Amino acid sequence: MKYIFDPGVLDHLTGNHPENPKRLERLRTLPITEVPIDVDPVYLIHPKSYVDRIQRAAENELPLDPDTRLSKTSFSAALKAVNATILASEQQGFAIVRPPGHHAYPEEATGFCIFNNVAIAAERLVQQGKRVLIFDFDGHYGDGTAHIFYHTDQVLYWSLHQYPAFPMKGKVNEIGGGPGKGYTVNVPLPPDAGDDIFMHAIDHFLPIAKQFKPDVVAVSAGFDAHLYDLLLQLRVSAGTFYKIGQILRENFDNVFATLEGGYNINEIAKCVENFHAGMNNLPMPHDETVTSSRHQVWQEYEINCHTALALLRPYWDV
Numbered sequence: 578m579k580y581i582f583d584p585g586v587l588d589h590l591t592g593n594h595p596e597n598p599k600r601l602e603r604l605r606t607l608p609i610t611e612v613p614i615d616v617d618p619v620y621l622i623h624p625k626s627y628v629d630r631i632q633r634a635a636e637n638e639l640p641l642d643p644d645t646r647l648s649k650t651s652f653s654a655a656l657k658a659v660n661a662t663i664l665a666s667e668q669q670g671f672a673i674v675r676p677p678g679h680h681a682y683p684e685e686a687t688g689f690c691i692f693n694n695v696a697i698a699a700e701r702l703v704q705q706g707k708r709v710l711i712f713d714f715d716g717h718y719g720d721g722t723a724h725i726f727y728h729t730d731q732v733l734y735w736s737l738h739q740y741p742a743f744p745m746k747g748k749v750n751e752i753g754g755g756p757g758k759g760y761t762v763n764v765p766l767p768p769d770a771g772d773d774i775f776m777h778a779i780d781h782f783l784p785i786a787k788q789f790k791p792d793v794v795a796v797s798a799g800f801d802a803h804l805y806d807l808l809l810q811l812r813v814s815a816g817t818f819y820k821i822g823q824i825l826r827e828n829f830d831n832v833f834a835t836l837e838g839g840y841n842i843n844e845i846a847k848c849v850e851n852f853h854a855g856m857n858n859l860p861m862p863h864d865e866t867v868t869s870s871r872h873q874v875w876q877e878y879e880i881n882c883h884t885a886l887a888l889l890r891p892y893w894d895v
């Protein structure tokens with residue numbers, strides 16, 4: 578898995594905001610892949626009226642919501658994030674992009690997200706007849722992505738996320754609708770959950786992802802479940818991101834990733850590098866003490882885990 582990084586994604590200027598260009602400062606030394614600024618793929622998910630509205634708002638530097646700001650150069654940066662993710666999907670790469678995408682709905686920008694990078698790349702693959710697993714290990718629920726693919730059985734959306742937390746969605750009983758019933762897999766984790774719970778959630782829901790037999794795995798790789806992240810209360814150490822990379826490499830043939838969240842600028846590069854090393858079967862670059870969860874947190878999690886498995890059992894052998 579090679580990195581795909583175009584410094585044009587740093588042109589989305591947000592000022593004093595957790596999602597800012599400094600997040601990628603330590604990754605700026607990555608080799609540069611020039612990414613096109615092509616608007617056409619965006620229309621796979623977002624209507625033209627929405628795209629035009631974003632472009633106008635960026636020209637006028639108007640915020641899209643209280644959390645989601647725009648600068649004059651945000652439109653081109655957001656298009657680069659989309660196109661870098663598409664390039665990653667063609668080359669089994671890891672797109673190092675911002676703004677993130679997984680909270681973006683077809684006609685609504687929210688949670689720092691403008692265009693849904695992973696959903697656009699996944700939809701493009703679906704239109705080529707492929708079955709796509711979207712594995713979202715960002716600490717937030719990717720509500721935009723889940724919404725977009727809620728009614729289809731061509732995309733399995735699997736998310737681990739803190740609950741309760743923004744966007745207050747992603748409960749266990751949201752398992753998809755119509756032909757997509759059983760194809761949304763939500764694993765809500767209580768605040769304070771550590772490595773033990775995070776890995777338990779991966780091990781116990783991985784069989785569903787494998788039974789789906791995806792042609793391609795798209796990873797919404799967010800690193801805000803890390804124990805020193807500023808926005809969430811999960812306590813995942815950097816080594817878990819390495820393990821996730823290893824597990825994906827061992828279980829699936831065709832995997833690409835795109836960066837979502839991760840807001841501690843001193844930690845995100847370590848987490849990114851660990852995940853990348855796990856995907857590439859390289860030694861782990863950053864070791865960190867493993868965390869474990871309190872009894873009460875385990876109890877809360879186990880209720881979610883058992884309920885989710887019970888609800889999904891009619892569709893999968895779990």
Ligand SMILES: [Zn+2]
Nearest residue numbers: 715717801838
């Ligand atoms: Zn996040």
